Amino acid sequence: MLLKGFISRELIPGAQNELKGSLQRISDHALDDLLLGLSQFAPSFVLNKEKITVLTEPKEFFFTLKNKILNARRRVFLSTLYIGKSEYELYTVLHKALSLNMDLRVSILMDALRGTREAPGPTSASLLVPLISLFGRHRVDICMYHTPNSSGLKRILPSRVNECWGVQHMKIYGFDDEVILSGANLSCEYFTNRQDRYHLFSSPQLTDFYATIHQFISSISYKLVPSDSPEKMALVWLSDTNCPEPTKDPENFRRHSTSVLLKLLKPTPINTNEVFSTIVYPLFQFSPIFKPYDFSTEKKGICLILDTFLSSQSTDYDWILTSGYFNTDKDYSKRLLTSSSKGCVIVSSQQANSFYNSPWPSKMIPSAYSFLAERFLLDVYKANKQDNIHLEEWKNGCHGEGGWTYHAKGLWIMPSQENEDKGRKPYITFIGSSNFSRRSHSLDLEATALIITFDTELKKSLRDEIENFRNYSKKVDLSDFSSPDRKTGWFVKLCVWILGKMF
Template structure:
């Protein structure tokens, strides 16, 4: 009943697949297999998720949506080339963000890394697209530094599809994510789930610039094909949003599918075991009424947890960049859960912007300030005993053995789950920030399960992500080394003033 009421606002629901949880630090894959049309029993398989091997063995399609691909990610490019050479029927589609993917140009960039794939295999087999926000044009684009202009909107989806399987993640395709960056990965073995996300990938691609190889110093050019669904966001941002709405609304609000054949009986053990509700958030480029599903679903879940009947429930919330949307912060603090509620975020030394040059180097302190405010709010709201904020740190960014923390998600254990593990988790690209819900393009999934084995693995995931995390108190944030200077506060104010968001 809890899950059903929380998910009524999800227009598109798909049956479960197998979320596979992977970290390079620890092989901990989680799988759910499904046949299209009905919920099926969860199963598990332990092993390392091998994205390169999946790509190498692709038969019909590879589609990758990511913020960027690291400019030196030669192994991935070589694997894509190998797959395309082995199978002449294989087609490749890659979608990245334009601002992030061209930031270094005319020096080597994501765009210059990918353009040669088109030159070698042809535009009929390889398509490289780059999405550009309609929120950064004219003088804004001219004067806002490239290192922080992503605060005005990004293609932030992380979709890694091969044939009829897809990985949902919060990770980009870059060396640090494969080696020393903590994140989450879930593998769905379901054609219907994969097709749904492919349609979203394709829809956003039709609203994006086309990358073509060029002899120019940058190594590529950006074109706006006449076949695109609307006008360029740089030429007419308002017309772009209207056109984007017509493309994306049907994809985000399609009716809930029904089992393919009710006439065929299935064993009771395979029914209603695990369900996946597919989420999307593209508020910046869709007109009212907003078809987004992620924020409404999370809001519904947390609102229900405020009911005293759920005092025995618990939750874990994590975001590498700690800046939850104000509405989510209020809801987390208002839950009735009486114990074992945890927030996990990156310590400054585990933040990817730690000691970064320029304005972006202020970001770790900005997130520290926001975490401090949350801890103080929990204390003043009488929640200090049952809500704990933990900072994750494994070494120091930039030093030998140092890791960054980039995981994001929500786990909920309702009354009765205590001994086994949570029955819900949210996986996806969103950082759950104001920017995620107002500026960026995000996708994800809510997984709801009755399967005891899966609950135990989700519990293990929560515990595993806390292995390098320590609880923070008001006293910790009051120390000299954790005090945030005036320049950080001013920078946060300026970003907000000119229309950006952290």
């Protein structure tokens, strides 16, 4: 039986027998079929207790990030959308780590469009390129992914507009045998007053796997090199994998990436003789670089979990979904709205959106996401689920006036209060870069991990993580969207209708 590995070594014999019976009952109804289903398309890694640490605050994330980089002996690999163009403290930490340890290798993957957006002014790329000059490309490798969706005539558009066609959005931060999965980028606000999620995994096997994914996407990306240009840097195509250039031959670029990714993402069976308390399934949304079929696994995994635990008949589990940019995929919404389970959606308030009070046209973005949240709530009422599904807005002050912004994303599925103490049931969460939106599932590269755990301490940490968010969230109803300051203009609605895939 697949689930027997979940029985912990630390349990006393009597409790172990009791738990085994409990697991058998759970297995008969859901979990065994779930694990079999996941094993068809996703690699899996088993972890024991105290191998996952849930970080809660931006400053804790930054402290951990710096500490892990400085203490890394072999490798540091960072996959992110961008690094802040004035993030000198992080630059100094990388410089110090490389100076103190001659065996250390640093690899950084960013998005080419976002990482050079402000050129010829200061950019992520111009901040980091001196590391290559100082320590050499044999020790510092900085790569810039460019979406194949932006090719041909699209390339003449401004960089910020071109980002709408897709970016490298994964947030994977690895150090030797540990890796942080997050939704946070690497810039000042994410280290101070921009709320996100951050899970630290201590597992050589899992870290090696994510390092392999990082290395492959880096290998099909442009290389950052020093140059004599005004920007002091250049992006060059030096792929050593015979991969076609994404902006010149996007179709064959996709075919090449597909052939390699199908091998890297090959599902792995669980060792049923191994004892563990947690299973981690890395899931990815790589739609822009698959051809001719989309073999992405994130949506498959989420739909399978929702179908397993949130059926229209069962009320055994509750759920919480959050996104700073809420535009949930319709296949998820359909499942949530037909479920009998109780649930809560936490979204960013307009005041906690980083585009709040920004110049036109980006100033319309908070209103657009507010409109999308209102539209979801209308669907809740149409489905007669308003007693089961609530919408909450997160707000901690006001952006631009010393307040925080909200960038967290995730899905938690937990035993309902009535079932919490009736048996040993698992907690499930998805952690990573995806907003579970139409954009996430069509345009960007996303990395998400599915965690299924029976670990009591980890379950408590996940509950605390949720409570940390809900301390600043407030329930809203349809009447709240009717107030004059919340009214969405026709132009914003038109933009959402036309550009919905890009939100």
